[in-house]
Amino acid sequence: MEKMKPRTLxxxxxxxxxxxxxxxxxxxxxxxxxxxxGFYPLDTPVxxxxxxxLAKGGGETEKQIYRFQKGDTDLSMRFDLTVPLAKYVxxxxxxxxxxxxxxxxxKVYRGERAQRGRFxxxxxxxxxxxxDGQLDIINEAEIPSIIYKTFSKMGLNRFKIRINNRKVLNGxxxxxxxxxxxxxxMRTIDKLEKIGADKVRQILLDDCGASESxxxxxxxxxxxxxxxxxxxxxxxxxxxxxxxxxxGISELTTVAKYMEQFGVPASHFxxxxxxxxxxDYYTGTVYETTMLDHPEIGSICxxxxxxxxxxxxxxxxxxxxxxxxxxxRLFFVLEDKNYLxxxxxxxxxxxxxxxxDVGAAIELATRLRDNGVRAQLNCEKKKFKSxxxxxxxxSIPYVVFMGEDEIKNNIVALKELATxxxxxxxxxxxxxxxxxxxxxxxxxxxxxxx
Amino acid sequence: MEKMKPRTLxxxxxxxxxxxxxxxxxxxxxxxxxxxxGFYPLDTPVxxxxxxxLAKGGGETEKQIYRFQKGDTDLSMRFDLTVPLAKYVxxxxxxxxxxxxxxxxxKVYRGERAQRGRFxxxxxxxxxxxxDGQLDIINEAEIPSIIYKTFSKMGLNRFKIRINNRKVLNGxxxxxxxxxxxxxxMRTIDKLEKIGADKVRQILLDDCGASESxxxxxxxxxxxxxxxxxxxxxxxxxxxxxxxxxxGISELTTVAKYMEQFGVPASHFxxxxxxxxxxDYYTGTVYETTMLDHPEIGSICxxxxxxxxxxxxxxxxxxxxxxxxxxxRLFFVLEDKNYLxxxxxxxxxxxxxxxxDVGAAIELATRLRDNGVRAQLNCEKKKFKSxxxxxxxxSIPYVVFMGEDEIKNNIVALKELATxxxxxxxxxxxxxxxxxxxxxxxxxxxxxxx
Numbered sequence: 001m002e003k004m005k006p007r008t009l010x011x012x013x014x015x016x017x018x019x020x021x022x023x024x025x026x027x028x029x030x031x032x033x034x035x036x037x038g039f040y041p042l043d044t045p046v047x048x049x050x051x052x053x054l055a056k057g058g059g060e061t062e063k064q065i066y067r068f069q070k071g072d073t074d075l076s077m078r079f080d081l082t083v084p085l086a087k088y089v090x091x092x093x094x095x096x097x098x099x100x101x102x103x104x105x106x107k108v109y110r111g112e113r114a115q116r117g118r119f120x121x122x123x124x125x126x127x128x129x130x131x132d133g134q135l136d137i138i139n140e141a142e143i144p145s146i147i148y149k150t151f152s153k154m155g156l157n158r159f160k161i162r163i164n165n166r167k168v169l170n171g172x173x174x175x176x177x178x179x180x181x182x183x184x185x186m187r188t189i190d191k192l193e194k195i196g197a198d199k200v201r202q203i204l205l206d207d208c209g210a211s212e213s214x215x216x217x218x219x220x221x222x223x224x225x226x227x228x229x230x231x232x233x234x235x236x237x238x239x240x241x242x243x244x245x246x247x248g249i250s251e252l253t254t255v256a257k258y259m260e261q262f263g264v265p266a267s268h269f270x271x272x273x274x275x276x277x278x279x280d281y282y283t284g285t286v287y288e289t290t291m292l293d294h295p296e297i298g299s300i301c302x303x304x305x306x307x308x309x310x311x312x313x314x315x316x317x318x319x320x321x322x323x324x325x326x327x328x329r330l331f332f333v334l335e336d337k338n339y340l341x342x343x344x345x346x347x348x349x350x351x352x353x354x355x356x357d358v359g360a361a362i363e364l365a366t367r368l369r370d371n372g373v374r375a376q377l378n379c380e381k382k383k384f385k386s387x388x389x390x391x392x393x394x395s396i397p398y399v400v401f402m403g404e405d406e407i408k409n410n411i412v413a414l415k416e417l418a419t420x421x422x423x424x425x426x427x428x429x430x431x432x433x434x435x436x437x438x439x440x441x442x443x444x445x446x447x448x449x450x
Numbered sequence: 451m452e453k454m455k456p457r458t459l460x461x462x463x464x465x466x467x468x469x470x471x472x473x474x475x476x477x478x479x480x481x482x483x484x485x486x487x488g489f490y491p492l493d494t495p496v497x498x499x500x501x502x503x504l505a506k507g508g509g510e511t512e513k514q515i516y517r518f519q520k521g522d523t524d525l526s527m528r529f530d531l532t533v534p535l536a537k538y539v540x541x542x543x544x545x546x547x548x549x550x551x552x553x554x555x556x557k558v559y560r561g562e563r564a565q566r567g568r569f570x571x572x573x574x575x576x577x578x579x580x581x582d583g584q585l586d587i588i589n590e591a592e593i594p595s596i597i598y599k600t601f602s603k604m605g606l607n608r609f610k611i612r613i614n615n616r617k618v619l620n621g622x623x624x625x626x627x628x629x630x631x632x633x634x635x636m637r638t639i640d641k642l643e644k645i646g647a648d649k650v651r652q653i654l655l656d657d658c659g660a661s662e663s664x665x666x667x668x669x670x671x672x673x674x675x676x677x678x679x680x681x682x683x684x685x686x687x688x689x690x691x692x693x694x695x696x697x698g699i700s701e702l703t704t705v706a707k708y709m710e711q712f713g714v715p716a717s718h719f720x721x722x723x724x725x726x727x728x729x730d731y732y733t734g735t736v737y738e739t740t741m742l743d744h745p746e747i748g749s750i751c752x753x754x755x756x757x758x759x760x761x762x763x764x765x766x767x768x769x770x771x772x773x774x775x776x777x778x779r780l781f782f783v784l785e786d787k788n789y790l791x792x793x794x795x796x797x798x799x800x801x802x803x804x805x806x807d808v809g810a811a812i813e814l815a816t817r818l819r820d821n822g823v824r825a826q827l828n829c830e831k832k833k834f835k836s837x838x839x840x841x842x843x844x845s846i847p848y849v850v851f852m853g854e855d856e857i858k859n860n861i862v863a864l865k866e867l868a869t870x871x872x873x874x875x876x877x878x879x880x881x882x883x884x885x886x887x888x889x890x891x892x893x894x895x896x897x898x899x900x
Binding site: 001003004005006007008009012013014015016017018020021023024028031035036037038039040041042043044045046047048049051052055066068069070071073075086087088090091092095096097099100101102107109111120121131134135136138139141142145149257258261262263310311312313314315346347350358359360362363365366369370372373374375376377379380381390393394 | 458467490552571762827844
């Protein structure tokens with residue numbers, strides 16, 4: 001038969017088993033963490049009617065969308081999880097209870113130009129809290145604690161959650177009389193870290209229509225430093241001049257105030273007045289998360305507060321706050337920068353029967369599984385040595401031999417592959433040894449960070 | 451602004467939050483169970499190059515495929531998880547270790563005519579064990595134990611795993627000289643339970659070219675009864691007449707022999723000589739799983755042994771054994787037949803701050819979460835009563851009030867909503883109470899069966 005050469009499309013991540021096990025481990029950490037904060041899991045279709053998915057229309061994304069006709073229906077594959085959430089909440093509004101907290105980990109599709117580290121199919125991991133008409137500021141303060149817990153549990157240590165408040169920026173620009181150019185100004189100040197204050201000032205003058213004094217005011221404002229408390233103190237000087245700015249400062253103060261109680265260490269949190277996160281959508285607190293040793297990869301978890309989730313579908317005012325992790329890209333980066341643990345094993349124990357009747361070995365496997373131990377039977381007709389190599393390749397830490405003697409004496413021969421140590425013990429002691437060994441290994445996280 | 455009416459495409463399942471939580475719970479049970487048996491998680495793209503995905507070509511499925519052009523590429527959405535697995539193993543052959551055990555839970559797409567209980571986007575949950583050149587029969591014996599453990603853990607009790615062996619059927623037909631019509635004969639005998647022996651006999655005579663004596667032999671064979679041991683005993687009478695049949699009987703005997711050691715109760719397992727599972731693909735043990743009280747919905751978990759996973763992609767001989775659960779359809783059926791538990795809560799505790807400064811309440815939430823308790827803070831500006839209603843609607847079992855007195859005395863006021871019982875205790879005792887209560891509830895499975 002003529003063979004078709006198998007291939008996977010470029011821009012589509014397909015991992016080898018051990019890497020996939022690490023990715024699954026990260027997803028499981030996300031699910032567990034999000035559930036600790038009381039979020040429902042949510043799932044929506046990958047395919048939606050194009051007119052529904054593209055109700056907002058236009059924009060950069062539209063060209064990238066996988067859109068096609070099937071029968072009479074114009075279909076599109078989702079390009080993010082936010083539009084499907086808006087549709088979901090508008091459609092099922094009467095059956096939901098608010099605030100509605102949901103997480104969704106799912107694949108989204110964008111036909112971008114393929115290049116290293118860019119994906120056309122990628123996982124997003126989103127959480128959002130949606131209010132009906134209103135949503136308390138405490139929800140905005142809670143988000144950094146979820147970010148902190150999520151990454152810490154994965155094993156990442158050296159990262160920082162940076163927040164700002166769009167009302168602070170909008171109010172400040174209003175105060176300066178620069179409201180009409182606020183989009184341009186925000187895009188410009190966002191570059192502070194990259195290009196420095198002098199260049200930012202020049203662009204403000206040349207391209208944003210700012211006067212010398214306006215540019216100076218902006219530079220002075222966005223370079224306010226001094227840590228969380230220092231920045232909040234400095235912002236007090238701006239109070240009483242603009243209502244939006246006052247509200248923004250008050251919100252920023254509230255969010256910062258509760259960080260400690262939310263379990264976010266001061267080392268992992270900062271106010272950064274240059275963060276804007278796009279243009280119109282966000283209206284309150286905004287978040288970015290950066291890896292201290294790799295600022296060049298940009299934010300690994302971003303989001304913010306918005307006032308109107310579903311305005312294209314409903315008249316209901318649905319404010320919310322949410323964050324998103326680009327999981328596929330994050331995984332790529334972590335692998336690329338050598339952050340991933342070396343091994344991920346699909347089993348804790350491999351059982352090797354040494355007799356023709358494998359009943360005793362099977363019974364042992366069943367008992368181990370009943371006790372929560374991941375066990376593989378290896379009954380293949382292969383040489384002993386090749387089976388040990390198999391266990392080695394899969395990083396399975398323990399091997400149990402079941403021969404005539406073991407069966408007769410009702411014991412198991414347990415070998416720890418890393419040390420080569422072999423012990424003959426009863427089932428209970430073997431189970432104890434395996435569990436103790438595994439408990440030690442369980443401290444090993446997927447991500448290895450300083 | 452004119453609003454776009456939100457809708458979800460027909461044939462696409464979109465669940466309300468509590469139902470989705472149950473679906474997620476089922477998926478988590480699948481992941482945990484599959485991992486106990488040493489399977490790697492696997493993920494492959496939803497989109498593949500059409501020529502690769504459709505290498506096998508033809509068939510009923512091809513018309514249903516979501517296929518489209520994007521730029522220069524002819525793309526198709528996967529319609530099952532088996533073809534992507536074949537592609538994966540052929541493509542990454544050199545980097546895999548065999549036997550290769552993988553599970554995959556993912557969405558697949560078939561543009562079927564929309565009707566109640568039929569889905570165009572649905573989850574399949576597959577496991578497969580792939581050998582390189584050979585694969586031991588014990589792997590076939592292990593599969594029923596995975597099926598049993600999976601459904602039991604979900605809470606299903608009244609089901610039966612039915613197995614047969616294709617070599618038994620093929621060998622028997624060979625022996626009768628009916629090899630050329632074996633496809634027709636298998637399709638006919640598969641109907642035994644539905645239409646009865648007389649009608650099967652008539653179709654064998656009229657449509658399958660069987661003689662009277664051949665038809666009688668077939669009816670006699672497929673109506674062999676007497677439980678597992680009875681059937682195996684009766685099959686002994688057929689030994690020594692056909693090589694394939696002999697091998698099939700031997701394999702069936704081996705698989706049945708180890709069921710007890712694999713932890714499958716006799717009540718949940720039977721040999722059924724009428725099971726054929728399609729035509730050419732399967733070559734050894736085949737599996738079906740039926741709900742005792744709803745045989746009309748057909749098999750909820752099926753699969754079998756095959757000799758050649760990836761023949762369209764590679765010359766390598768890759769035998770395997772696998773099963774598949776149509777998870778979306780199963781969930782639909784379970785809901786439809788009232789098998790699902792009434793509630794699924796997104797949180798264990800709701801914390802209600804009763805003071806302006808909510809620091810103490812936040813600290814409590816953080817401590818509870820650090821102890822693995824799923825906690826929601828409710829700081830919304832709403833009436834007390836509406837917050838209790840909120841907890842009720844979400845089936846959150848505990849509410850904690852944090853007022854001046856509680857903060858001053860360093861205690862928490864813990865209320866169990868089901869009983870209305872309220873206690874004022876220190877944190878440790880409250881935690882203890884919550885955990886004890888939750889442990890009781892954890893016995894509640896998603897599926898409620900007799």
